[in-house]
Amino acid sequence: MDNQVHNAIVSFIWGIADDCLRDVYVRGKYRDVILPMTVIRRLDAMLEDTKPAVLEMKEKMDAAGITNQWPALCNAAGQAFCNSSQFLLKDLTSRAKKQTLKVDFEAYLDGFSPNVQEILEKFKFRNQIDTMIDADILGAVIEKFISPTINLSLKPVYTDDTMKTIKLPALDNHGMGTVFEELIRKFNEDNNEEAGEHWTPRDVVDLMADLVVMPIADKLMDATYSCYDGACGTGGMLTVAQDRLLTLAKRRGKNVSIHLFGQELQPETYAICKADMLLKGDGEQAEHIAYGSTLSADGNASRQFDFMLANPPYGKSWKTDAEKMGGKKDILDSRFNTYLDDGTQLSMIPRTSDGQLLFLLNNVAKMKNDTSLGSRIAEVHNGSSIFTGDAGSGESNARRYLIENDLVEAIIALPENMFYNTGIGTYIWVLSNKKEDRRKGKIQLIDATSMKSPLRKNMGKKNCEFTTEIRNEIIRIFLEMEQSEISKIFNNDDFGHWAVTVERPLRLRVYPERKIPSGVLKDVEMAAFAEAINELEPTVTLDDWKAFEKATKLKISLLKKVRPYITDRDSNALPIEGEADVELRDTEIVPFTYDGGVQAFIENEVHPYAPDAYVDEKKTQIGYEISFTKYFYKVSELRPMESIIFDLERLEQETNGMLKDVLGGLK
Structure with a gap:
């Protein structure tokens, strides 16, 4: 999709909030209406052509007394979702009376299939209807979303019936996903206290996707692969990894299929992720997104995956999860406990104030051991995961388990201020259970803290980015296992000690x-x-x-x-x-x-x-x-003693002159 068209659509939708919601909602609540309405309008546009077929099918099944109608109705709609109501959004604009509009709009929403109903429920969108009706803005919001000046459908809009000149280009699934992602980013950026909480910058996601895919790109087969994110947020990492896999496979003449799986705890973010999957046409993938806490209610407990990426919450309490699992001292989950060769139990449970390492252990528990590629993981953490915790603590034991089982390929230090909601230093862990021979027993540390390009305008706390060139250079250093001032190779034992x-x-x-x-x-x-x-x-x-x-x-x-x-x-x-x-x-x-x-x-x-x-x-x-710090610390060169003495003498002469001027002025 042309970038100019993309920006025009985002700006138009963004403008609906200012035009219609300004006097009714505080700015931080605009997203409660705009995001679900964007989803609804896109779904509506995708169902428009097949609406007659869906209504005809419903009439037949009603007459036959068939109760489970959704599979047939979705089939008639040609999508993974459908709407069985009598309305399209454009039909509701003629409802002049507020109460009539409310009843019809609710009937329209009720007509969506269960997978869309779940999205609307997690958005809590029905809670907004009375507010918009009371303020008499629901009709205006609908009018804006079906405006002829933007096109959210899969078909182009032509200037006339000859269909020769395109007025508004079609918006394919990828383009719609990009528009939706940009809206989320703008809302996150505008609402600074939550900026980036559920959204990882695209440049970081691209790097993570390359780190898990590039080392095995030449080994891809004509096969089906799975990709998982246990803290999936809006699903951006999953879709980027999917695109990367498909691109690399296509370049090598391979025909691969990618199944996406994820889990998300926050209701609205979960809704955004599932909606994004549906908007991109991934109806089956949307069903693979589990709702709830990955730690205390693992939605993929019996599955294993080929590729796993995540940006779990760090510095965030998981006390509630610990209580649900029976209390920190009594957690027996095999993901977070293991046994040494002598039968001694090794608890890897960290302090309840920070559970990020548990997400990494969750991914490790889902690694495949019976395939030639095994599983690959890329996960973002802050510094706590690499050094917090004394010997014998849960954090140290987790590192012990990962390193002694030779799972860690590399850890990459990222520049500060790479994320929207935090300026602290972050690190990408790269794991594999099928290391190349040259990597066995070794860990590569890459100090990429100075490899960054400044942004022209800050985005929250993010003031720099990885350009394509920087990303490619980091990948080159990683793939070549380069030894340099910013890349060092260590034996696993180099990180262990006895206390x-x-x-x-x-x-x-x-x-x-x-x-x-x-x-x-x-x-x-x-x-x-x-x-x-x-x-x-x-x-x-x-x-x-x-x-x-x-x-x-x-x-x-x-x-x-x-x-x-x-x-x-x-x-x-x-x-x-x-x-x-x-x-x-x-x-x-x-x-x-x-x-x-x-x-x-x-x-x-x-x-x-x-x-x-x-x-x-x-x-x-x-x-x-x-x-x-230990391995990449650079000692600052001290100034020569002669230079210091020269400056002191010069300052002494200057102060003597000033003193004479002051004393002279007092006479």
Whole structure:
């Protein structure tokens, strides 16, 4: 579709809000009318030619007493949806009276097939009818949408009956999807507090689609493939990935079919996604979009997919989902729990304040293992997923599971301010369960933070983009596994470490003459303690608690009560066997790559300063984290000392001159 025509349609529809809704709705609520009406008008235009056939079929089935009429009616309409009412939208414009218009419009809406009814329900569009009727704007809104100055149908509009000159070109399914996507973007941008919440910039989606498709493009067969997004929003990632797959397959002479699947929690966004699928002619695909939370009500629990893309919510609480799954501590979902080789359970459940890693684990659980291509995943996260969480935490365990199972191909750091609703740094995880031989046991990190092109005008917080050239360069670096200042290849073990608890023995010096505060001991105990102290041999060593303990012949429970009052820590005292000094306890991070492992680390890095230190092996945890700062940090070159001295001397001379001027002015 010509870009000028596309912009004209979007501008016209956008203008309906200002023309008809300005005095009735606040600006942030315009979308509640405009988006569902755009869907309705497009569906109406697609059903116009077959309306007589649908009504004729309905009349026959009514006469025959057939109750389940929708399959036959949709077949008569030639679409995955239909409308069995007596009306088209243009028939409603002659309804002068408000109440007549309301009744007829509701009958028109009721005539849509169940798949459209669900969309209208999630839009909560019927809630707007009374508002528009009371304000007497429903007729005006309908008039605008059927205006002869725009064409939302699949057929061109001609200047006259000769049908030689096109006045308004046809709007194909792809073009309609583009118009709808642009309207969503404009509403999101205009409503800044929600800007981009459900919409990932097209340039980022294009990059993600290429990351999952390009590495296996030459291996595509004449076959059916599936694509899934567990946080699908308006479905943009799915359709872009579909287009990319079809394009690459066609270039290679392959005939592929793509089935799209997704799930969305927000009602309006879910409606937009399903509507977009219908508007593009993907009636079957629309049925593959599940409603609800992917975490607590997985709509695709038994399915596996070839390609998976997602931009899950990050920094967002999933406490409600955790409660629905029985509480965080009792979640047994196999997507988020696994077992080590020794049978130990590995819980990968993160803190309830941020559930983004759960979406990645959900995708991993849906990977295909029995196909030659396996499954490929591209998912956007913020920095929390790559480094938040100590060893043994749910976040670290999730990274451990992904890396030890050799699923991570690459992580790409994106520029800041790439998204509409956040300026923070983001990262694309690229996963595969059928890595190329050269990638096995390795992870590629690409620092693309400086690879960006500025926008002429900010879109929310988005002030830069990936041009086609930048995107192609990132893909080239990825495919070639280039080693450079912005691309580095690491072994999986480079990201692992042991978190070891280093203990020091407790050393106490005894001061038996100290007074025990009242209330600490019972009278009988106090008497026994006093007697034991009086009978102590002068030779008892007071820098050895065990010797003192044995010499008193008192019960361990009594000595435990008095020890805090009669002892002080003393580095020169003898160590108490089996007791660690909690005040000297420390944790050391030992990289997997440290030569000689934990024991060598303790001998080389700890014993020179604390010869009596030892590791409590029961507390050792395995952790994984990925720090782009660590691997891509560039040290700023310091200024030469001569330059600094020169500037200081110059400033000193300037200030002396200023001081003379000031003092001179006071005389």
